[in-house]
Amino acid sequence: MEPFAYIRATSIQEATTAYASHPGSRYIGGGTNLVDLMKHGVETPGTLIDLTRLPLHDFQELSTGALRVGACVSNTDLAVHPLVRTRYPALSQALLAGASGQLRNVATIGGNLLQRTRCPYFQDVSKPCNKREPGTGCPAREGVHRDHAVLGHSAHCITTHPSDMAVALAALDAEIELYDGGRGARRVAAADFHRLPGDHPERDTVISPGEIVTAVLLPPAVPGAVSLYRKARDRASYAFALASVAAVLELDDGRVRHVALAFGGLAHRPWRAATAEEQLIGAVPTDEAVREAVAAELAGARPLRDNAFKVDLASSLARDALATLVRSASAGGAPTGRRP
Incomplete structure (x- = not known):
């Protein structure tokens, strides 16, 4: 087991400050993906910064009719929320199609967005993988790739993103709210949040180091849609x-x-x-x-x-x-x- 430090943040500012102060740290929510990657040796963070005590567990219906969902809301709570089931059924269906009930109860929507590929070469540290170690190669191209990409892949990576929720968010024109301790908050369209591999498959998203996913914003439901x-x-x-x-x-x-x-x-x-x-x-x-x-x-x-x-x-x-x-x-x- 690789030793690591653990910090339980109680505010967003405390979390971003801790990240900046501890090189090699990682944020953790439900941990349903990150902890598995640590067990496999794929991730070896020196410090885990727990975000589950942050005030990011709420649903806010805005005056515009939009719905703001805190990033620490569980997949289950998002899937069964009355406004989500009635206004955004594709999102509810996508969440309920993913994982098991036990995992949905623990997993957070912020963590869901940031989960990493399930490519077996990425998860096996005995194998080369450009996403895990840039420049080592992509054995999936000539190996086992039945589950892999047919669109947007590159010579460096052919994997797919595993999230069901993210697909629904892209179709619903949702936005991802991010916070950086130095620059403040910004929003990114859900459809643009994840990257194509190009020459840098190690970069899954457009998120900058130290940024926290703080919320998902769902636009007002369109009558008749x-x-x-x-x-x-x-x-x-x-x-x-x-x-x-x-x-x-x-x-x-x-x-x-x-x-x-x-x-x-x-x-x-x-x-x-x-x-x-x-x-x-x-x-x-x-x-x-x-x-x-x-x-x-x-x-x-x-x-x-x-x-x-x-x-x-x-x-x-x-x-x-x-x-x-x-x-x-x-x-x-x-x-x-x-x-x-």
């Missing part, structure tokens, strides 16, 4: 997505007024399907129109030897999700967007 989350996996529960999709749809006189589509399990980050969205805006969402839009989005996929099936799987999930939403919206579906 419907949403859902669909996930395909190897077994019915407790498995990461082979492919997933979060979709939001609003119709106006039978045409698409607003659509948002985000894929999970396909890339190093939740993949916002901008090409498909642009093609569908203003269109009558027939099966053919949806098929063409989704195909245009996935045309840039670069599958590897063993994961080409993901392209067809993602296409089927997206087309089924949008068809379901079209039926719901056309039938005067509830503005909650709750899945029929």
